[in-house]
Amino acid sequence: MSILETICPLCGNPSLRGEVCGRCRAKETRWIECPDRIRIVICPTCGARREAGTWSDFTSSRDDLVEELTRRAVRLNENLKEIAIEVSITDISPNRSRAYYRVTGLLYAVPVEGSCTVEIEWKKEQCDRCSRISGSYYEGVVQIRAQGRRATEREISEAARIAHEVEDAMMASGERLSFISDIEEHRDGLDITVGSQRLGQEIAAAITRELGGRFTTHPKLIGEKAGKQIFRITYSLRLPRYSRGDIVVVSGRYAEVLRIEAKTIRYLDLESGLPKSVGEQQVERRAGHKSEAKTWMVAYRDGDLLGILDPETGITRETVAPRWKDIPAGDSVRVIEDGEHLVVLG
Ligand SMILES: [Zn+2]
Numbered sequence: 001m002s003i004l005e006t007i008c009p010l011c012g013n014p015s016l017r018g019e020v021c022g023r024c025r026a027k028e029t030r031w032i033e034c035p036d037r038i039r040i041v042i043c044p045t046c047g048a049r050r051e052a053g054t055w056s057d058f059t060s061s062r063d064d065l066v067e068e069l070t071r072r073a074v075r076l077n078e079n080l081k082e083i084a085i086e087v088s089i090t091d092i093s094p095n096r097s098r099a100y101y102r103v104t105g106l107l108y109a110v111p112v113e114g115s116c117t118v119e120i121e122w123k124k125e126q127c128d129r130c131s132r133i134s135g136s137y138y139e140g141v142v143q144i145r146a147q148g149r150r151a152t153e154r155e156i157s158e159a160a161r162i163a164h165e166v167e168d169a170m171m172a173s174g175e176r177l178s179f180i181s182d183i184e185e186h187r188d189g190l191d192i193t194v195g196s197q198r199l200g201q202e203i204a205a206a207i208t209r210e211l212g213g214r215f216t217t218h219p220k221l222i223g224e225k226a227g228k229q230i231f232r233i234t235y236s237l238r239l240p241r242y243s244r245g246d247i248v249v250v251s252g253r254y255a256e257v258l259r260i261e262a263k264t265i266r267y268l269d270l271e272s273g274l275p276k277s278v279g280e281q282q283v284e285r286r287a288g289h290k291s292e293a294k295t296w297m298v299a300y301r302d303g304d305l306l307g308i309l310d311p312e313t314g315i316t317r318e319t320v321a322p323r324w325k326d327i328p329a330g331d332s333v334r335v336i337e338d339g340e341h342l343v344v345l346g
């Protein structure tokens with residue numbers, strides 16, 4: 001083998017089989033490239049981002065987003081190995097940011113170092129959801145009322161909580177147009193205005209699952225769009241006359257409502273501790289709700305009698321101990337007051 005066959009034809013340094021050496025190849029290669037500028041379209045109201053015509057919510061920070069998007073824009077030669085990237089992002093103005101990349105690696109076994117700057121143009125545009133909300137767009141209303149009575153404050157706040165949980169879950173799963181546009185307390189209950197029919201359906205189902213009752217749907221034709229009929233739906237929800245956690249009187253005895261199945265009430269007899277069922281019509285009256293119970297200390301026990309300490313007045317009052325629970329002195333019990341009566345809960 002002659003000497004010409006073992007040196008690089010470009011630089012004359014030793015090279016295997018006389019090929020262009022790694023150093024020369026690395027010098028000749030444009031191994032890092034990036035666009036001068038990328039544009040990021042975001043909604044100024046909610047921060048959603050539009051990409052390829054589709055809006056989506058993102059949960060990462062603005063810097064993380066810039067890093068992710070610009071990193072995708074930086075193109076590195078496939079022969080670059082052992083890559084290390086440092087990025088620094090600076091905001092130049094409210095509408096401009098700059099991402100500076102410093103990249104090191106091995107190209108044809110030769111250490112290389114390079115940099116790249118991408119300017120980010122922030123474009124603000126109202127997203128599909130925000131423009132629907134600001135345009136008062138809605139597809140349905142969930143109307144929550146109670147059977148034969150007014151919905152209680154507790155039911156109203158529970159229903160609102162459930163509705164927001166369903167909304168959050170649907171948003172998290174990517175249904176970004178499933179928003180609640182309005183929640184309004186009505187004289188007899190609650191009206192929840194929803195941006196999508198799926199959300200209305202899901203909210204009505206979740207509330208009846210947790211609070212009992214049932215709902216019916218009433219579509220109303222409101223117009224036509226591109227040959228398609230457009231409906232708005234009213235989800236008319238009726239909470240049952242009695243609800244879970246209610247303390248009621250059945251056959252002269254106190255009972256806690258466990259659940260409602262159509263017109264049948266499943267309850268816990270607070271005297272015997274046994275679960276029982278009764279038709280809704282046979283419930284004498286409602287005495288309160290378990291959430292209204294206060295904690296009373298048991299001062300003494302005398303056979304079937306409990307001396308319990310009123311947490312508000314400090315006065316000891318006597319009541320009959322439930323037979324199915326062992327409640328020694330020193331324990332505490334949950335009690336609701338029904339007129340003169342003290343009801344010890346399970
Ligand atoms: Zn060379």
Ligand SMILES: [Zn+2]
Nearest residue numbers: 043046127130
């Ligand atoms: Zn938005």
